Amino acid sequence: MKAIYLIGFMGSGKSSVLRLLAEKMALPGLDTDQQIEQTTGRTIPEIFKCQGEAIFREKETDTLMKMPKTDAVVATGGGIVESTMNRNWLKEHVFVVYLHTSLAEIDRRLGNDDSRPLWKKHEKTELYERRLEKYRQTADNLIETDGKSPEQVAEEIYQLIRKENTDMLGI
Numbered sequence: 001m002k003a004i005y006l007i008g009f010m011g012s013g014k015s016s017v018l019r020l021l022a023e024k025m026a027l028p029g030l031d032t033d034q035q036i037e038q039t040t041g042r043t044i045p046e047i048f049k050c051q052g053e054a055i056f057r058e059k060e061t062d063t064l065m066k067m068p069k070t071d072a073v074v075a076t077g078g079g080i081v082e083s084t085m086n087r088n089w090l091k092e093h094v095f096v097v098y099l100h101t102s103l104a105e106i107d108r109r110l111g112n113d114d115s116r117p118l119w120k121k122h123e124k125t126e127l128y129e130r131r132l133e134k135y136r137q138t139a140d141n142l143i144e145t146d147g148k149s150p151e152q153v154a155e156e157i158y159q160l161i162r163k164e165n166t167d168m169l170g171i
């Protein structure tokens, strides 16, 4: 089965949903941000501070290219769609679910979170609007997360995948 990749803006709940969905599907759950932190031995804010965003993006692409294409659930970093190479890889190889969340809801969830270097910047509205189309273009499916718990979102994706697989088998 094609691996399931979760994309969406910071705070859309990719990492939170990952654990629940991986458990439901009985598949390994991987997170590109966590993978980068493990392989570099640095936190994401440290990488941004010491090496800058461009180096972080290189590491993100290297990490993505090594991720499984089958039998796994993967949560990506919020900026994974910034790179054309990443978008093409996702579209070509895996099943992509876009967790859509309004900016007002993300504001409520993240507040003054300081673990996301790009969340501090005041251009977050512009960043959000610029990325929307990229998430939409890259995804096979969109799930609305506003007003839903991570458990509800995971269940919705689970049902969606079941339906996709049933349709594919023509049952």
Ligand SMILES: Nc1ncnc2c1ncn2[C@@H]1O[C@H](COP(=O)(O)OP(=O)(O)OP(=O)(O)O)[C@@H](O)[C@H]1O
Pocket: 008, 009, 010, 011, 012, 013, 014, 015, 016, 017, 033, 075, 076, 077, 078, 079, 109, 110, 116, 145, 148, 149, 150, 153
């Ligand atoms: N459906 C939800 N309802 C309410 N709060 C949520 C929901 N999903 C996630 N959260 C909360 O929002 C915050 C961010 O969630 P999470 O880390 O899963 O986002 P993310 O999409 O992985 O972000 P990033 O792209 O930065 O990795 C956490 O505090 C989490 O508890």
Ligand SMILES: O=C(O)C1=C[C@@H](O)[C@@H](O)[C@H](O)C1
Pocket: 009, 010, 033, 044, 076, 077, 078, 079, 080, 115, 116, 117, 118
């Ligand atoms: O939206 C983004 O560009 C980011 C989101 C996080 O998942 C991390 O990958 C990092 O903080 C950058």
Ligand SMILES: [Mg+2]
Pocket: 014, 015, 016, 031, 033, 075, 076, 077
């Ligand atoms: Mg995350």
